[in-house]
Amino acid sequence: MAVRSWVCIFLVVLSANLAFSRKCPCINPNLCKTIDRPPGKELFFWTDHPKVWKQYDWNRITTIGIFRDWDDELFCYAHSKGVRVVVTSNFPIEKLNSSEVREEWVKNKTSFAMENFADGINIDIEGPVDKESKEVTLLTKLVKSTVDSFKKNIPGSQVTFDVAWSPNCVDGRCYDYKAIADAVDFLIIMAYDQQSQIKEGPCIGKANSPYDQTRQGVEEYKKLNISTDKLVLGLPWYGYDYTCIKFDTTKNTCYIKEVPFRGVNCSDAAGRQITYSTIQDLLLTRTDSGRQWDMASLSPYFWYNDQYGTVHQVWYDDPSSLSIKYRYAMEYGKMKGIAIWNADLLDYSGLTRGTLQGHLMWRTVRNTPGVKCLQYPCK
Numbered sequence: 610m611a612v613r614s615w616v617c618i619f620l621v622v623l624s625a626n627l628a629f630s631r632k633c634p635c636i637n638p639n640l641c642k643t644i645d646r647p648p649g650k651e652l653f654f655w656t657d658h659p660k661v662w663k664q665y666d667w668n669r670i671t672t673i674g675i676f677r678d679w680d681d682e683l684f685c686y687a688h689s690k691g692v693r694v695v696v697t698s699n700f701p702i703e704k705l706n707s708s709e710v711r712e713e714w715v716k717n718k719t720s721f722a723m724e725n726f727a728d729g730i731n732i733d734i735e736g737p738v739d740k741e742s743k744e745v746t747l748l749t750k751l752v753k754s755t756v757d758s759f760k761k762n763i764p765g766s767q768v769t770f771d772v773a774w775s776p777n778c779v780d781g782r783c784y785d786y787k788a789i790a791d792a793v794d795f796l797i798i799m800a801y802d803q804q805s806q807i808k809e810g811p812c813i814g815k816a817n818s819p820y821d822q823t824r825q826g827v828e829e830y831k832k833l834n835i836s837t838d839k840l841v842l843g844l845p846w847y848g849y850d851y852t853c854i855k856f857d858t859t860k861n862t863c864y865i866k867e868v869p870f871r872g873v874n875c876s877d878a879a880g881r882q883i884t885y886s887t888i889q890d891l892l893l894t895r896t897d898s899g900r901q902w903d904m905a906s907l908s909p910y911f912w913y914n915d916q917y918g919t920v921h922q923v924w925y926d927d928p929s930s931l932s933i934k935y936r937y938a939m940e941y942g943k944m945k946g947i948a949i950w951n952a953d954l955l956d957y958s959g960l961t962r963g964t965l966q967g968h969l970m971w972r973t974v975r976n977t978p979g980v981k982c983l984q985y986p987c988k
Contacts, residue, residue: 651946737781848925
């Protein structure tokens with residue numbers, strides 16, 4: 610039994626060493642070194658589609674979060690541009706009570722990052738946690754354990770955490786945001802899907818990322834004594850297409866089905882998320898209304914009829930609405946930076962129209978004060 614036990618231990622250690630002995634996938638092995646950037650502003654982009662990343666404006670990106678299978682080619686290219694590449698991961702909230710599951714999750718994520726030479730992890734946990742429950746403490750403990758593991762095993766790595774647009778238990782996410790912010794490098798405030806719970810008024814189509822609501826959410830995080838240097842504003846390059854069960858032509862109001870979400874009768878789940886490129890196609894080919902502007906939310910919208918004659922209303926963000934929020938984050942809000950979900954939602958087909966639309970989107974973020982040159986070293 611003793612000999613068999615030692616053999617088992619040897620095999621475990623050997624397998625662990627093999628996991629971390631993967632050769633650098635880049636032509637230049639130096640590209641597999643962790644990018645340890647000096648303190649500064651952030652322009653964080655997620656990617657969830659392959660093959661289009663070479664068309665990004667790489668001079669403005671600081672960090673890429675891979676929200677799909679790991680991509681060695683993207684990793685090597687990003688590192689050649691001085692851009693961090695981090696893994697992204699969720700954790701099943703219902704498993705928080707298990708210390709074994711938490712420990713295994715931290716171990717696995719750290720091992721995966723080390724094996725792939727990643728620069729850190731972006732934690733995206735969006736499950737509900739009851740206020741003042743033990744899960745609140747356990748979630749914070751999980752985050753701190755992740756930070757400790759990554760900082761120890763990958764010196765200079767970055768650990769970030771995605772949060773709802775407001776800390777006030779949005780979608781039942783009653784986390785200890787201050788404690789989490791203290792632990793990680795920064796929080797990414799996801800200032801989109803803000804109609805996941807429509808708590809006031811009728812069920813109608815609304816802006817995905819209304820300016821006043823976005824600003825209010827950021828201010829609420831500040832009231833928790835979270836430094837603005839720990840806050841990055843996440844913004845959408847997509848919108849929502851709502852099917853109207855009734856359309857009020859006098860007020861341009863689209864009444865939508867009641868689709869409950871986490872205890873609230875109305876939600877944006879009544880619509881469907883559509884990419885910026887699809888929105889632009891609809892705007893150019895399907896609508897008679899043309900682009901409209903809502904002064905209350907500082908957001909564009911339009912409506913169109915589908916092939917069955919049903920009215921749809923589309924709410925989205927474009928360079929005009931995004932520039933207002935970019936400027937708030939970087940200049941007035943004094944935040945650490947901006948994050949975009951996600952870089953792949955533009956038209957990269959090579960068609961002239963799509964190229965121009967994409968250029969305008971990248972140019973708008975590029976021209977925001979504080980984003981003149983974020984690449985390190987600045988070229």
